[in-house]
Amino acid sequence: MEQILFYIFATMVVLSATMVITVRNPVRAVLFLVVTFFCSSAIWLLLEAEFLAIVLVLVYVGAVMVLFLFVVMMLDINLARLREGFTRYLPIGAVVVIMLAIMLGMLVGPEHFGLDKFEAPARQAASYSNTRELGMVLYTVYLYPFEIAAVILLVAIVAAIALTLRRRPQTKYQDPDIQVAVQRNDRLRMVKMDAEKRK
Amino acid sequence: MIDWVITTLGHLPVVVRTVILIALFLIPLMLSVAYLTYAERKIIGAMQVRMGPNRVGFFGFSLWGLGQPIADAVKLMFKEIIIPTGANKYLFIISPILSIAPALAAWAVIPFDKGVVFADINAGLLYVLAVTSIGVYGVIIAGWASNSKYALLGAMRSAAQIVAYEIAMGFALVGVLMAAGSLNLGEIVAAQKGNIGHWFVWPLLPLFVVYFISGVAETNRAPFDVAEGESEIVAGFHVEYSGMAFAVFFLAEYANMILISGLASILFLGGWLSPLAGWDAATTLPLIGPILDSGVHWLLIKISFFLFVFLWLRATFPRYRYDQIMRLGWKVFIPITIVWLIVVGIAVLAKLPPWWGA
Numbered sequence: 278m279e280q281i282l283f284y285i286f287a288t289m290v291v292l293s294a295t296m297v298i299t300v301r302n303p304v305r306a307v308l309f310l311v312v313t314f315f316c317s318s319a320i321w322l323l324l325e326a327e328f329l330a331i332v333l334v335l336v337y338v339g340a341v342m343v344l345f346l347f348v349v350m351m352l353d354i355n356l357a358r359l360r361e362g363f364t365r366y367l368p369i370g371a372v373v374v375i376m377l378a379i380m381l382g383m384l385v386g387p388e389h390f391g392l393d394k395f396e397a398p399a400r401q402a403a404s405y406s407n408t409r410e411l412g413m414v415l416y417t418v419y420l421y422p423f424e425i426a427a428v429i430l431l432v433a434i435v436a437a438i439a440l441t442l443r444r445r446p447q448t449k450y451q452d453p454d455i456q457v458a459v460q461r462n463d464r465l466r467m468v469k470m471d472a473e474k475r476k
Numbered sequence: 477m478i479d480w481v482i483t484t485l486g487h488l489p490v491v492v493r494t495v496i497l498i499a500l501f502l503i504p505l506m507l508s509v510a511y512l513t514y515a516e517r518k519i520i521g522a523m524q525v526r527m528g529p530n531r532v533g534f535f536g537f538s539l540w541g542l543g544q545p546i547a548d549a550v551k552l553m554f555k556e557i558i559i560p561t562g563a564n565k566y567l568f569i570i571s572p573i574l575s576i577a578p579a580l581a582a583w584a585v586i587p588f589d590k591g592v593v594f595a596d597i598n599a600g601l602l603y604v605l606a607v608t609s610i611g612v613y614g615v616i617i618a619g620w621a622s623n624s625k626y627a628l629l630g631a632m633r634s635a636a637q638i639v640a641y642e643i644a645m646g647f648a649l650v651g652v653l654m655a656a657g658s659l660n661l662g663e664i665v666a667a668q669k670g671n672i673g674h675w676f677v678w679p680l681l682p683l684f685v686v687y688f689i690s691g692v693a694e695t696n697r698a699p700f701d702v703a704e705g706e707s708e709i710v711a712g713f714h715v716e717y718s719g720m721a722f723a724v725f726f727l728a729e730y731a732n733m734i735l736i737s738g739l740a741s742i743l744f745l746g747g748w749l750s751p752l753a754g755w756d757a758a759t760t761l762p763l764i765g766p767i768l769d770s771g772v773h774w775l776l777i778k779i780s781f782f783l784f785v786f787l788w789l790r791a792t793f794p795r796y797r798y799d800q801i802m803r804l805g806w807k808v809f810i811p812i813t814i815v816w817l818i819v820v821g822i823a824v825l826a827k828l829p830p831w832w833g834a
Contacts, residue, residue, distance in 0.1 A: 304620060308567075308617070311613070327597070327598065327599050328599060328602070331599055331602045331603055331606045332602070332606075334606040334607075334609075334610070335602065335605055335606040335609055335646075338606075338609070338610060339605075339606060339609025339610060339612070339642065340609065340639055340642065343612055343613075343616065343635050343638070343639055344635075344639060346616055346620075346635065347616075347632065347635045347636065350616075350620055350628065350631070350632070351632075406598045406659075407598070407599070408598065408599055408602070408659055451799075453800060453803060
């Protein structure tokens with residue numbers, strides 16, 4: 278049963294990943310990437326890595342890819358211009374692809390895998406909490422790498438906001454705090470005057 | 477009779493048994509969705525001094541319009557589904573499915589009573605958060621596949637809004653996780669055992685408010701319904717949908733409302749725990765004792781209360797302007813949750829009674 282599920286999801290990962298790079302429409306490519314993430318999360322679930330699997334769906338499918346879609350839908354991509362010069366760049370592209378394939382083969386080729394290299398992961402009892410174990414390791418053994426990664430991400434966030442934060446003097450914007458705090462006397466002047474008489 | 481049903485179910489293969497149980501759960505859920513639309517029209521009608529639906533009944537009796545949801549459902553089922561020219565046909569049909577599937581799948585981990593749950597998994601809270609975050613694809617794909625400017629505008633608004641409020645919602649849930657020390661929804665309810673004072677709504681009050689308002693925003697309900705925005709962009713993402721395809725979006729929205737209400741009850745108001753629990757004089761009364769004691773009916777009462785608040789909000793508030801929705805999400809809710817997470821952390825470490833102390 279587990280093997281059947283694995284092969285179903287593995288096939289779907291490979292197929293949808295291929296579709297990401299072959300399909301013409303960019304929005305469809307992003308949607309196939311979503312399917313790829315979803316199926317890889319299912320494979321992680323089969324490995325009993327439920328925390329990572331769910332976080333993959335939560336972060337990548339639920340947030341990152343939504344923003345991807347948001348941007349891709351906004352872009353007006355001219356497909357004809359993207360495709361022109363395909364034959365001209367083909368030789369260089371082919372060389373790069375072959376080099377990449379050779380390097381990948383050397384690094385993660387079949388001789389690095391197999392049951393003699395890695396033990397089959399032990400099956401855990403139902404009460405085993407993957408989340409708790411991960412938290413324990415993350416905040417004890419790997420505390421410094423974790424904190425450094427967090428600081429780097431924070432710097433990236435601050436930098437991204439700082440880069441986009443420009444205040445142009447001519448743009449008009451509202452400040453809800455000021456709007457809410459407004460008093461009657463700021464807007465209205467009560468004048469006491471006698472009734473006018475017809476002359 | 478009931479024993480016979482349980483033993484027969486026990487003999488069936490797991491897959492068949494699960495499918496039967498899911499059907500037994502889905503039928504009441506769909507009925508509650510149907511009658512939630514009726515309740516919405518009646519309650520908002522009453523708030524605006526109108527009658528609401530009062531004609532459609534059964535067998536010649538008008539019965540305060542109780543037949544209205546059935547009539548609506550039949551009407552929608554027999555209407556033609558029109559696929560606009562230039563629409564992306566597959567995505568156009570898939571998107572209602574994408575929006576209802578997460579709304580139903582999230583119910584798998586919701587506990588109704590002690591041990592009464594489809595899947596008692598350790599990471600239940602994370603699962604709920606992950607599954608509900610997928611629901612936005614239905615809206616976005618519907619908007620894009622319709623080949624309509626209004627639909628695309630609605631989808632864009634929805635995408636930005638849901639990403640913004642999901643962060644606040646996630647932080648609010650982190651507070652619950654810290655308070656309960658578990659991601660399992662059943663254990664979260666168990667951690668609130670005691671009396672009404674032990675519920676997490678008291679120590680986590682700001683998180684509770686943020687969670688519920690984010691929940692309203694996540695379900696695209698008024699006053700956060702800019703994705704639909706009838707008066708601005710016609711009907712937003714589902715403007716091109718008709719018949720049952722439209723009805724599925726509608727079902728998903730109401731199923732999500734019930735889900736958010738259920739989660740708010742479980743995480744902050746003690747789920748199936750009775751507010752009178754711990755007061756033995758009441759729970760040991762002869763006839764009404766079992767009713768006053770904890771049970772699934774208390775969960776249903778709490779869910780109904782939150783659903784009423786959903787409708788109440790819709791009848792009360794005008795729609796938020798788009799930039800103010802973003803301001804509320806990013807500049808108000810997220811800072812509130814971060815500050816309160818620190819407070820909760822200190823309180824848990826200090827073993828503040830009665831929640832974490834003796």
